[in-house]
Each structure stands twice: as structure tokens, then as C-alpha cells.
Amino acid sequence: MKPSFLEQIGEQLTRKLASSSSRRGVLGRVGTAMVAGGVFPLLPVQRARAAAGNVAARAADVTTLSDFERRAQSSDPTKCNYWRHCAIDGVLCGCCGGGIHTCPPGTQPSPVSWIGTCRNPDDGRSYVIAYRDCCGRTTCTTSSDCECNTADREMPIYRPQTSNDIIWCFGTTSAAYHCSTAAIVGQAE
Amino acid sequence: MTCFSRSRYLLLASVVGMGVSMGGMAKAIPPVLQPEQSDVASLPPMGDHSVLVATGEQSFTLYDGDKGRILGTLPADMVDNIAIAPDRKDIYVAVTMWSRGDHGTREDFLRDYDAHTLDLTHEIELPPRGLAVFKQQNLELSQDGHWAFVFDMSPATGVTVVDLHEHKAARTVDIPGCALVFPWAHDGFSTICGDGSLTNVALAGSNVNVTHSKPFFDANRDPVFEQSQVDRKTGKALFISYTGQVYPVTLGATPVMGKTWSLQVAAGQPAAGMGQQEQAWRPGGDQPFAWHEADNKLYVLMHVGGYWTHKQEGTEVWVYDITTQHLLQRIDLPSPAKGITVSPDTANPQIYAMLASKKMAILSATTGQVEKTVEAKASGISIVPQP
Numbered sequence: 260m261k262p263s264f265l266e267q268i269g270e271q272l273t274r275k276l277a278s279s280s281s282r283r284g285v286l287g288r289v290g291t292a293m294v295a296g297g298v299f300p301l302l303p304v305q306r307a308r309a310a311a312g313n314v315a316a317r318a319a320d321v322t323t324l325s326d327f328e329r330r331a332q333s334s335d336p337t338k339c340n341y342w343r344h345c346a347i348d349g350v351l352c353g354c355c356g357g358g359i360h361t362c363p364p365g366t367q368p369s370p371v372s373w374i375g376t377c378r379n380p381d382d383g384r385s386y387v388i389a390y391r392d393c394c395g396r397t398t399c400t401t402s403s404d405c406e407c408n409t410a411d412r413e414m415p416i417y418r419p420q421t422s423n424d425i426i427w428c429f430g431t432t433s434a435a436y437h438c439s440t441a442a443i444v445g446q447a448e
Numbered sequence: 449m450t451c452f453s454r455s456r457y458l459l460l461a462s463v464v465g466m467g468v469s470m471g472g473m474a475k476a477i478p479p480v481l482q483p484e485q486s487d488v489a490s491l492p493p494m495g496d497h498s499v500l501v502a503t504g505e506q507s508f509t510l511y512d513g514d515k516g517r518i519l520g521t522l523p524a525d526m527v528d529n530i531a532i533a534p535d536r537k538d539i540y541v542a543v544t545m546w547s548r549g550d551h552g553t554r555e556d557f558l559r560d561y562d563a564h565t566l567d568l569t570h571e572i573e574l575p576p577r578g579l580a581v582f583k584q585q586n587l588e589l590s591q592d593g594h595w596a597f598v599f600d601m602s603p604a605t606g607v608t609v610v611d612l613h614e615h616k617a618a619r620t621v622d623i624p625g626c627a628l629v630f631p632w633a634h635d636g637f638s639t640i641c642g643d644g645s646l647t648n649v650a651l652a653g654s655n656v657n658v659t660h661s662k663p664f665f666d667a668n669r670d671p672v673f674e675q676s677q678v679d680r681k682t683g684k685a686l687f688i689s690y691t692g693q694v695y696p697v698t699l700g701a702t703p704v705m706g707k708t709w710s711l712q713v714a715a716g717q718p719a720a721g722m723g724q725q726e727q728a729w730r731p732g733g734d735q736p737f738a739w740h741e742a743d744n745k746l747y748v749l750m751h752v753g754g755y756w757t758h759k760q761e762g763t764e765v766w767v768y769d770i771t772t773q774h775l776l777q778r779i780d781l782p783s784p785a786k787g788i789t790v791s792p793d794t795a796n797p798q799i800y801a802m803l804a805s806k807k808m809a810i811l812s813a814t815t816g817q818v819e820k821t822v823e824a825k826a827s828g829i830s831i832v833p834q835p
Binding site for chain 1: 527578581583627640759
């Protein structure tokens, strides 16, 4: 199997390090850094700067972000522009008595779902989001502000795992659609 | 009466009497209105300027495009699918419902309505079918009117072939990894698959022969729209990708791929790429395409945006000559539209634009002028009869 890009980079770095330094020398420098870190604990300001630097580094590609990603917010999950809603199509369960990963009373979560990959503006990381429909009740009637239809990386129905036009109510008592949640599955690779 | 004095009563009576007699001099007393019989309207043969609009997530509403008036209504929830028979004598609705509203026994069936009376004439039982937001490509009919093809998803995918002459489901064909229906000119249909290929199903009596094409588009990076178009009379399809690449394919057991062209290059612009901030005119919406088969023109709902804006409403309709692959016309819409369709006539074709405001704008396809605007409560989807 051909090594991945990251594996190639890792291998090159390792070889370079090995060729330019003795193993003991490396251990010595790492040990010095660990001791120094203990003697001079990082101040909160420095930590904040470091964190900001990381986000800035991840945000450096702002020119390539989608319009949704540029405008996404992380404070109100009952709005369509909440960052996890980058590829949702439906009514937000948080507007219907449920929450971002909670189905409203009397409904059932679908055991299967479509997924999206959305960027969190707070940490600049991308996460895999499971858009699980809540089923078994007629469609939630709520504010039109809670009816969302976004499409970052959304694919046609012949790629169903990332297609958001499907009523994902398979395996529930009935396929009546009520609303949609947006649960974090994990960090995207 | 006890409150009135006799004199006041006489005065009042004389004033009323004068009013009646003066009115009588000016105008004859109108005849008494006659009792009426309740009756039911029926429809003339379906004209070219008829359009069925998905309205209010509960119904399809049939409009007269010339008058902008409602002709009748068919019941259909947001996940139901609808199709007009090629001879325009029947309208079919594929339905899923539960016996007790949101629970109970699930029933899937195909309803057959008489297009003249809108009476329900048959209900054909179906196996569980796919439930997705309605797209025309979920329910298609063979050009001879013999077969209906119903896309199923459970979530395994298949197509149920319904014999419309016998009024019964004939069989279900599994199409693993594939979806939607694009009918051939005769006896078969193709479906789009997740690897960018087609699965092709030839009907041979009660049997089917299934073949697979090689991938012809990049499904990972630039998939073709579900709402890609097919000319049902010829079986020629135009598969159109998110970036605007057009893949002409003559459908059949062995599909014949034509030369790919670009909606943007055909308009004298650079081909659109896949950058999220790469602004370009792109196709998009709930129903972005309409193929006027008699004129061989493709109408496309276009907007300016980056990649992944394939659901965004369009601000203009671009009209292409499919034969020469050139842009003929750009039509400004009164406001952004979610979907379009075009009447099949050549004399005075109309564009039906389902606006984001839920109004329907009826435009002359020739001049681009708005002829009517209707408070239709429209979603993005509408269908018209075939030529």
C-alpha cells in the first residue's frame, strides 16, 4: 500500500532528525524543555496567545471557507447559522422541545442518519456531525427561522450518507418526520 | 309597539312608503333569485399551459397558466410524488401514509386520477417506497404509458415497476448503490450510481436484464444533479453536475456517452471550478432545469456563488440551444426562484418560476416578461404535461 502524505512527511522528518542529531542529544534537549516548562509555568496570557495562534493558523485559509463557514456562530444552536448546521435540511429540534442532540418528547430518534462535516469557528477544527431525524410525529410547526436548508458538502441521493433530502426515519415506528438534530460524532480527519 | 306613539308610527310608515315608491320609479324590482343545483366542475383536455404545482406541503394544485387560476387540486404530502401520463388522461400520485396519521399501519400505493374529472379511479398497492423530498425523478412513466417506475429506499434501494394497464405492481428491481429513475425511449430505465456510473434495467416481459456502465462523472468531487433531465421520447439524457458540466447520454442497455460541455463556457465564461469562494454563475435550486424538447432548449436556474451552492435559489434563467451548445438568452426573474418548469408548446411557451416568496411567476419564455404572478403558496417543485 502506498504510504499516505502524512506518513511520508513523518518519515522524512524522522529521517532528517536521525541524520542530524544523536539520540542522546535529542533526549537531552527534550529534557531541558520539560524542566524549563516546570520552572517557568506558562502564564494565562501566553496560553491564550498560543491558542489564538492555533485558531489563526487554522483560519489562515479564510479565503477558501464557504459562505456558511465564514458566517457561522457558536452561541445559539436554534439558528440555522449555528456552525453544526452546515448541511442540515429540516426543522431544528431545539425549536420543538428538544435540543441539539435531543429529540422532543414523544418522538423517536432514527437509528441511522446522514452526516456532514462542519467547521467549528471557536477552534477552527472540522467535526463530523450526525443529522439524526426525530420521527413518529407530524412535522414540528415552529418559526420559519428554525427551518433550515444548507448544503456544504451535501451530495445527491445516490450518495445517501451525505444527502439531506432523504427522510431519515428508517427503523422507527413510523417514517413521519418531526425535526432534525445535529450531534457531534467526532473530529474529522 | 307600546313604546311608539301612534303618530310616530304613522310618520315612520309614510317615510318608508315614500322610499319604496321613489325607488320603484327609478328602477324596476329585480326578479327573485332562483334556487340552484349544486354540481361539480370538470376539466377540458389538459392544455399545454397547464402546470401542477406542489403547494403548502399538502397538495398539488393544477393551474391554468394563461389565466393564472386554479383548475383543481390533488392531495399529496411533501414526500408524495406525482406524474402526468404521456397522453395527459391520467395523473398518478405515489403515496405513503399511516393508518392513524403519524403511526399505525404503513400503506404505500399509487393513486390514479382521471385528468378530466380529477376523480380517483384506482389505487395500486406498492411495496415500501423511498421517502425523500419530492423530485420528479422519484416517479417516472414509460413513454407508452404502460409502466410506472417508483424509486424505493428502505434504506436499500430499488425500483418498483408498476403495470398501469393491469393496475398492479409487476416487480421490484434492486439497484444497490444507485438511485432515481431516468426512463428510456422504450422498455427500460437507468439509475445513477454512487461511483458515477449508470445501472441500466431493460424490461423483457416479466424479466429484466441489468447492465452497468463505466463511471462517466466524478461522483466524489463534482456529482450530477438528481434533477438531471431526460427527453422521454428519445431516451436522451442531460446529466448536469454541480459545477455546470453537461454530460449528454443516450440511455439504453449500453448507454452512449456524448461530448461533455459546460454551461459557463457555452455562455462565453470560464468553466466554474470547485472552490468554495470561487464565484461564478452556477445552476441551483430545488428544480433547476427544464428541457423544452420541441425546441431542444435547456432552461437553467442560475445564481452567482461558490461551490456547494447547488441548492441556492436562482436569480436568472439561462436558455441554451442544446444542439449548438450556446447560450441564447438570459432572463431576469422578478425575485429569486427555487424551481422552474417550461410549458411544452412552441407557439407561446411559458416559464413557471416557483419563487422563494412562495409565489409563482408566469413568464413568457420568448420575451422574458412576467405575464402573471400568483399567490400560490408554492414549494419549488412543479410539473407540466409532455409535448
